[in-house]
Amino acid sequence: MSSNQDIAKQVVEAIGGPENVQSVAHCATRLRIMVHDKDKINEKKVEEIDKVKGAFFNSGQYQIIFGTGTVNRIYEEVNNLGVSGTTKSEMKQEAAKQGTAFQRAIRTFGDVFVPIIPVLVATGLFMGLRGLLTQEQVLSLFGLTPDSISDNFLLFTEVLTDTAFVFLPALVAWSTFRVFGGTPIIGFVLGLMLVSPALPNAWAVAEGNADPLYFLGFIPVIGYQGSVLPAFFAGLIGAKVERFFRKRVPEALDLIVTPFIVLLIMITLSLFVLGPILHLVENGIFDGVIAVLELPFGLAGLIIGFFNQIIVITGVHHIFNFLEIQLLENLGFNPFNPIVTAAIAAQGGAALAVAVKTKSKKLKALAYPSSLSAFLGITEPAIFGVNLRYGKPFIMGLIGGAIGGFLADILRLQATGMAITVIPGTLLYLNEQIFLYLIVNIVGIAVAFVLTYLFGYKDE
Template identity: 75%
Template sequence: MPENRKIAEEVIEAVGGRENIQSIAHCATRLRIMVNDKEKIKQEKIEHIDKVKGAFFNSGQYQIIFGTGTVNKIYEEISRLGMNTMSASEQKKEAVKSGSRFQRVVRTFGDVFVPIIPVLVATGLFMGLRGLVMQEQILALFGMKPEDIPQNFILFTQVLTDTAFIFLPALVAWSTFRVFGGTPIIGLVLGLMLVSPALPNAWDVAGGDVKPLHFLGFIPVVGYQGSVLPAFIAGILGAKLERAIRKRVPEALDLIMTPFLTLLVMITFSLLVIGPIFHIVEQGILKVATNVLAWPFGISGFLIGGLNQLIVITGVHHIFNMLEIQLLAQYHNNPYNAIVTCAVAAQGGAALAVGLKTRSAKLKALALPSSFSSFLGITEPAIFGVNLRYGKPFIMALIGGGAGGFLASVFGLKATGMAVTVIPGTLLYLNGQIPLYILVNLVAIVVAFVLTWLFGYSDRVKKEIEQ
């Protein structure tokens, strides 16, 4: 399409021309460009290109938001123009070399845990659906009572809801080996060894029904069902050990000796050293997090709901994935999601106010779809395309997120899963919490909308900013 070809050409020119571009990739909503000199990027020109919903520099990449569907078409046109394109994963490996040490550590957390999230999302939805089906009011519609539910059906739901968390160390070790350059299947087997049926079940030990094994009379050895940190540390060290062994073993013996030695050393070290130490560390982190989330008077909800999207724009929010996974594995609920969803909804409320108030057709066409995107759980178009761009709407959205988060904390809302928010997030609150979930989201949206409408945006301010 000629229009998209023109946009592609304008993008290339605005980021400093062909000679300034190392590579171009894309994700679901954004064009990701690695440049030689970010000083050559013409930010204002980029923002005025048709269909662009915002642009920012993060994680070693210049990211231009086009939205789902549109970004694929622009990427195709850029490819036809002969630019150096690569997959998002390939480009991410290059981008990892840039940024501070802290940013690289956070990015590593994201690379390890993000691939696991879809499975945990599905598990959370299964939990929500089971909670819905088990409600007495729902069963009454079919002339049933809770005691009428067949035992085989309950076992089937347990397979759906428990499997991912029972074998969570296997998922974590697999992903960690993959990220740190090991062989993923060795990581998977190492993780499975950590939850072997031959070991005392961690949940049975915690419940007092089973006693742990003791090596050398004082080292407790148990399975690590639902555990994250021991598998993560074992995955890092295991991947490094595998690579070290592979360098030293003759090629003819590599197929046999490398996995044999890696698994032998790592399962011994994991059960006797890594597991006992980092399980205590993991429990400590979880205790601190749950204590913070339990602060009285909705304080934690107000602070987390108000600050969450501020953390998102720094790109370090993926570090909280591990916390959510731990909450779900240990308690089978996630109060953090209930608070964060309000922060996401509020960004949509602020963008909606801008879209309805402005007389600019271009800004209206940007703000209204961006607000709907936020209501589906994706805030980047609203944040970078509208709210942060004009400043005050973003601040009003933070206040709205704090207000909604405050109520979520006061009401004690707890999701059955993670990673989906606002409208899709309703599926995580099917166990009798939907009315309150809708209420806290509406409060976040309304507060952000009203504050933005009254104090956060005017076309006069828009003209001053864009001059």
């Protein structure tokens, strides 16, 4: 097998040499390259390189799939060859011009939420762990009952499970300021203002234990614990307001005057205009999602399970982050996760069938790790490297996802968190649901595997 250095050299050569590279960056699984002339890329040669699990154009970038961990090392070797093109920020600006307005908007939404996801994942794991430790069956193993758990211990677990959602607007406003060119700490403070204890708590208002403050007799003002859209738009507009004043305030006064003006304008706008309006929008979106998830006879699972990975191909699946946050915030659980998990697992099952059936050593070397990657929750290698390349395996994976999603919906599975699926996702079901969760995954994988093995792939 070639070394990472050799692979980097082969990649640069196959995409038309260093002179054809405009910029290089990477994400969790893919090397992202912007080129001056896409016709100079030898795509067949790229796909024959060791460790390459697929390649495709998306949003103006040529994206080569290497997989988690490997892509970091290849990126370093490419940089060591002196191939860097423009900076990452310039690449983002250039890429931002590519694609439809909808694709650009969703990509920006993703840029805001991706840095926040790790803490939400951790929170989901804490919720799952608390669910495991407070189960009557688990406690009985140690001769304990639910009444044996001290109030102090429960308080400690609340700190672990509630903090990220209580201060979610601060995280969202911080990240939005960062993405749109503002000062992140100003965004963070603005977000904290939205959940100030001086305001009526959003959850207390929703439960009827507190009343909103009414300004001018008709504008309801509350805290925005757990809300996303008010913080997102406050950050978006706030960053632009900050940049406007930074160009006009004298440098000697900038440190004092600009943050003062930005926070004053934005908290006023957020509490009296953006907040009340966007809170209604959030509730409308949430009600719409719930309406789909409550379709009878498992239809929600069937529909979402089938179409989820098609949406992943378009690259606009980051919008689901917002939906899952809303579900967790409003329901206290996430019924969307187990359906999506089935869709992801099924694509892994289809790739695994190709790996088992093919006689090609190179395809086996690609399909086996791609299926493992899907079982760990990342489907891009399986989709772009194997299933979509041969067509039918992808369709069989969609069918497996629909059947698994249908089962997850019928069984009413409820995740305690978000953003992790399949094998890592078991941590979100460490309660009485764990066996049902495993069954859903096994069914999704088995259906996709059998259909692909029998009808979806031939060695031709």
